[in-house]
Amino acid sequence: MWRFLKYLLIAGYIAVLLFVSHLIGKWAYTWMPVEATAEAQKVDSLFSFLTSVGAFIILGLVGMMVYSILFFRAPKNDYSEGHPSRGDIRLEILWTATPTLLVLWLAWQGFNIYQQLDILGLQQVVHLHTPLEEPASAALISDIPKPADETIEVFVKQWDWTFRYPNNVTSNELHLPVNRRTRLNMHAKDVLHSFYVPEFRLQQYIVPGRDIDLVVTPTRIGEYKLKDALFSGTYFALMEANVHIESPQQYNQWLSKAQGEPASMKNQAVAEYVQPPKTLFKSNWYIVAPEQSAIASERKVRNDT
Known part of the structure; x- marks a missing residue:
């Protein structure tokens, strides 16, 4: 009888642990930024499960230690x-x-999520050599692009993000229609950069000389911030861009309005660079002078002509 009660108490304790761990896992959703894409939902689901498992383990171990201290203390x-x-x-x-x-x-779950993020463009070149033949043949292995409603070109350099849309509209802001799969074809013009929007749960390296495709499905209308998650030189922390997720109607209206006249762009890195130094001692460190944004330069050329 006592053994049965002991097993019953253990089962009850495990049930309570499962319930509390499940609540902690649900609570973990509030620790992250809001979910703005379908991909973010998959990442947060895995994070919530990991939190539940970790809570179950730590609470179970602490409970066993407290139980042992109270009832199995050595004389x-x-x-x-x-x-x-x-x-x-x-x-x-x-x-x-x-x-x-x-x-x-x-x-396995992490691999599935990685596959669903649709990160493409990392082609692998395989060179085949034979001992008796000098010429080498190269086989290009590339991923077949997944379907998307439209493609937006992303260009990044020190210290500027530029986006080109299907109707050749160019902007320093990223506009995305909600609930539509959009392919971001990303290009780095100088050094290694990283595309990172916390609300998207996406952080993708952009390698110079390679086209990196990333398919996202926005699900939440709002304004967010695009950041460069890699140290790419002085002023890299200023490499931010506004990300607007809009309804398809608002998105089309913005495209029509932006097609007529490009909006003026402000490069914060340029503004910081022209400021006088605020330190007591000059370091004489080499600093790359930031360039004006592409659209601002194009606008200036138009005005001069």
């Missing part, structure tokens, strides 16, 4: 060894198989 001056768990094949299988299966499942 005073008792220095004898406890019962060894070594050699118990059931425990060995349990604490070996459980973490292994959990890690494999998490790896």
Whole structure:
């Protein structure tokens, strides 16, 4: 009877742990920025599950330690060894198989999410050589582009983001229609950069000399910030751009309005560069002078002509 009650208490404690861990996992959604894309929902679901598993493990271990301290405290001056768990094949299988299966499942889920993010453009060139033949043949292995409603060209350089839309409208702001799959074809003009919007849960390296395609599906109307997540030189922290997720009607209206006259652009890096130094000592470190934005230069040329 006592053994049955003990097992019943253990089962009840595990049920309470599962319930509390589930609540903590749901609470974890509030720790992240808002979800602005369908891809963000998949990433947050995995994060919530990881939080639930971690909460279950830590609460279970703490509960076992507190229970052992309260009910299995050794008497005073008792220095004898406890019962060894070594050699118990059931425990060995349990604490070996459980973490292994959990890690494999998490790896599979992470791989699936990575595949669904549709990161393309990382072509691999394979050179085939034979010992008797000098010429080498190259086979280009490329990903087949996933379907998307439209494609927006993204150009990044020190220290500027530029976006070109299907009707050749160019802007320093990224406008995306909500609930439509949009392909971002990204190009780095100088050094390694990184496309990062926290609300998108996407952080993708942009490699010079390669076209990197990233397909996103915005789901939440609003204004967000695009950042460069890699150190790309002085003023890299100023490499921000506004991201507008709009209804299809608002998006089309903006495209029609922007097609007539390009909007003036302000490059914050240029503004910082022309400011007098604010330090007491001059470091004489080499600083790359930032260039004016492409649209601002184009506007100036038009006015001169």
